[in-house]
Amino acid sequence: MNWITNYVRPKLGSLFGTRREVPENLWIKCPECGTMLFHREVKENLNVCTQCDHHMAISPRDRLRALFDGGAFVEIEVPEPVHDPLHFRDQKRYPDRLKAAQKATGEKEAMLVAEGALGGVEVVAAAQDFSFMGGSMGMYVGNAMIAAARRAVERKRPFIVFTAAGGARMQEGILSLMQMPRTTVAVEMVKEAGLPYIVVLTHPTTGGVTASYAMLGDIQIAEPNSLICFAGPRVIEQTIREKLPEGFQRAEYLLDHGMLDRVTHRKELREELITILRMLLGLPPAVKGDLPEPEEEEAPQNASEEAKEQAEAKDGGPKAAASAPASEAAEKPKR
Amino acid sequence: MNYLEFEKPLAEIEGKAEELRALARANPEMDVEKEAQALDAKARKLLRELYANLDPWQKCQVARHPDRPHCKDYIEALFTEWTPLAGDRNFADDHAVMGGMARFDGRPVMVIGHEKGHDTRTRIERNFGMARPEGYRKAIRLMDLADRFGLPVITLVDTPGAYPGKGAEERGQSEAIARSTEKCLQIRVPLVSVIIGEGGSGGAVAFATGNRVAMLEHSIYSVISPEGCASILWKDAERMREAAAALRLTAQDLLALGVIDRIIPEPVGGAQRDRKATIAAVGEAIGEMLEELSGRKPGQLVADRRRKYLDMGQKALAS
Ligand SMILES: [Zn+2]
Numbered sequence: 001m002n003w004i005t006n007y008v009r010p011k012l013g014s015l016f017g018t019r020r021e022v023p024e025n026l027w028i029k030c031p032e033c034g035t036m037l038f039h040r041e042v043k044e045n046l047n048v049c050t051q052c053d054h055h056m057a058i059s060p061r062d063r064l065r066a067l068f069d070g071g072a073f074v075e076i077e078v079p080e081p082v083h084d085p086l087h088f089r090d091q092k093r094y095p096d097r098l099k100a101a102q103k104a105t106g107e108k109e110a111m112l113v114a115e116g117a118l119g120g121v122e123v124v125a126a127a128q129d130f131s132f133m134g135g136s137m138g139m140y141v142g143n144a145m146i147a148a149a150r151r152a153v154e155r156k157r158p159f160i161v162f163t164a165a166g167g168a169r170m171q172e173g174i175l176s177l178m179q180m181p182r183t184t185v186a187v188e189m190v191k192e193a194g195l196p197y198i199v200v201l202t203h204p205t206t207g208g209v210t211a212s213y214a215m216l217g218d219i220q221i222a223e224p225n226s227l228i229c230f231a232g233p234r235v236i237e238q239t240i241r242e243k244l245p246e247g248f249q250r251a252e253y254l255l256d257h258g259m260l261d262r263v264t265h266r267k268e269l270r271e272e273l274i275t276i277l278r279m280l281l282g283l284p285p286a287v288k289g290d291l292p293e294p295e296e297e298e299a300p301q302n303a304s305e306e307a308k309e310q311a312e313a314k315d316g317g318p319k320a321a322a323s324a325p326a327s328e329a330a331e332k333p334k335r
Numbered sequence: 336m337n338y339l340e341f342e343k344p345l346a347e348i349e350g351k352a353e354e355l356r357a358l359a360r361a362n363p364e365m366d367v368e369k370e371a372q373a374l375d376a377k378a379r380k381l382l383r384e385l386y387a388n389l390d391p392w393q394k395c396q397v398a399r400h401p402d403r404p405h406c407k408d409y410i411e412a413l414f415t416e417w418t419p420l421a422g423d424r425n426f427a428d429d430h431a432v433m434g435g436m437a438r439f440d441g442r443p444v445m446v447i448g449h450e451k452g453h454d455t456r457t458r459i460e461r462n463f464g465m466a467r468p469e470g471y472r473k474a475i476r477l478m479d480l481a482d483r484f485g486l487p488v489i490t491l492v493d494t495p496g497a498y499p500g501k502g503a504e505e506r507g508q509s510e511a512i513a514r515s516t517e518k519c520l521q522i523r524v525p526l527v528s529v530i531i532g533e534g535g536s537g538g539a540v541a542f543a544t545g546n547r548v549a550m551l552e553h554s555i556y557s558v559i560s561p562e563g564c565a566s567i568l569w570k571d572a573e574r575m576r577e578a579a580a581a582l583r584l585t586a587q588d589l590l591a592l593g594v595i596d597r598i599i600p601e602p603v604g605g606a607q608r609d610r611k612a613t614i615a616a617v618g619e620a621i622g623e624m625l626e627e628l629s630g631r632k633p634g635q636l637v638a639d640r641r642r643k644y645l646d647m648g649q650k651a652l653a654s
Binding site: 085239 | 594644
């Protein structure tokens with residue numbers, strides 16, 4: 001037996017990134033409870049099922065809009081990495097996979113970095129995108145974490161990261177593995193500057209991402225029922241040849257086993273992050289009534305977003321993008 | 336001698352030579368020596384050719400060869416006063432990870448490495464070199480100890496990867512690996528790593544985030560096994576040969592990418608053909624790497640390590 005024979009084929013369905021497939025005004029089916037839900041209503045509920053509270057995927061852009069005061073944030077530029085350093089080719093060329101992911105998501109890469117105010121506190125935040133090649137961590141994600149950390153240190157701001165990944169990006173070979181130490185250096189810089197580093201683990205966070213920056217937070221929060229692991233459940237079942245207990249490697253299970261500080265509903269995350277940050281920074285409690293609600297619609301960004309969504313609906317949505325998560329754990333999560 | 340699949344033609348020639356000599360032993364009147372020596376020469380030539388042109392998949396097989404020297408062999412041969420230190424002070428002692436103090440050239444050091452075992456019993460005892468969280472936590476503890484008392488840390492990496500088990504996950508495999516990598520980056524003493532066989536994914540990074548990283552000539556270091564990569568990207572684990580080539584997991588590619596600092600040459604026919612010479616070469620390389628780092632201030636060692644990893648990835652392969 002070795003690490004090697006125990007991998008399973010990932011089955012990636014359309015479970016992730018429903019937002020990008022479904023045009024406005026349509027009904028979508030909750031993958032958990034099967035209820036038909038009005039798309040706009042789900043979107044207003046931050047992609048959480050209004051019937052059963054199942055947390056569906058949310059795009060980094062929507063995530064950050066829901067996080068920052070008034071939904072306003074400024075993107076932080078991420079230095080471009082060397083393009084396709086290995087000249088990697090499997091059944092497709094890596095640059096073609098990248099292009100397909102970019103087309104399907106409308107994003108440049110698997111992590112979005114931004115800064116803005118959160119309950120009046122200026123913070124740097126990064127959000128990872130599972131629908132972009134399984135959220136996989138390559139040079140770009142490493143650069144994004146480093147850029148975020150540098151900005152946080154430079155402006156003395158806390159750093160919040162929302163993780164979601166199938167692991168490291170195989171198409172960048174050893175360089176993807178080297179993002180484990182690279183992103184750890186980024187975390188070290190923030191901590192050394194005495195700034196809070198908060199991790200919000202979202203579904204799914206697996207492989208090398210979990211084994212680096214996703215587990216090094218000063219505070220570790222997870223969204224309900226998120227799969228959080230190093231090796232995925234199927235790999236483990238094949239290795240130990242026994243059935244795993246109900247809820248194994250889910251957020252609540254990790255909480256029970258002492259691996260997390262909190263499991264928090266997506267709709268309560270913003271308030272909770274504000275409360276925690278203000279305490280860590282020695283600030284007085286937030287006056288909740290004073291906080292502007294995050295805005296759902298934002299004129300300039302949103303117009304292009306909608307155009308994008310429509311274009312993608314024609315292209316078949318994110319299925320093409322989510323073709324190659326790097327970890328054995330990136331199998332279709334069973335909810 | 337355990338022959339690898341691609342060594343079959345070699346096995347035939349060496350087998351024939353051996354047969355001849357056995358025949359001569361049974362029939363002293365027969366003179367086979369000339370013929371046998373011709374076969375020996377042919378075998379040597381073939382061996383040299385095979386090992387000068389190993390493809391990446393063949394390198395994987397050599398890196399996993401059961402007769403290669405393992406961590407324990409290096410420790411026994413290269414160090415004196417070996418004093419194993421056990422346990423993570425939390426749950427257990429992980430036998431997949433050897434750790435302890437010893438002297439290298441008379442100088443006290445901390446040694447940490449993955450041990451795969453050499454027969455069925457020891458392989459099971461060592462869990463095939465696949466560490467559980469306790470292994471990484473033991474390493475963290477020993478790195479802290481080394482840091483407090485100024486002992487350079489030497490790590491010997493040889494693992495298929497972290498153990499994918501239920502308990503390992505429950506006890507925080509990810510967190511343990513993340514903290515071990517973090518500890519590698521924090522210690523104010525020199526950290527020198529040698530990949531002696533398999534550098535399997537996160538389980539390897541957790542020990543090999545060093546000031547200097549060397550690889551044996553036919554060792555491998557990869558984000559995923561070729562079999563795992565083939566099953567995901569080619570949907571067929573049998574296409575590991577192609578995956579091994581695509582992943583660029585050889586010491587030669589890693590040096591070109593700037594991920595490692597040096598390659599330690601292996602004897603003709605690989606480490607398994609001359610274990611003693613291999614161990615000596617690794618010892619020499621460790622000595623040279625420690626020498627390069629001697630006299631550096633603690634803060635400088637930490638800063639150098641950080642800079643090294645932040646800057647990594649600027650180089651692309653030529654083709
Ligand atoms: Zn539901």
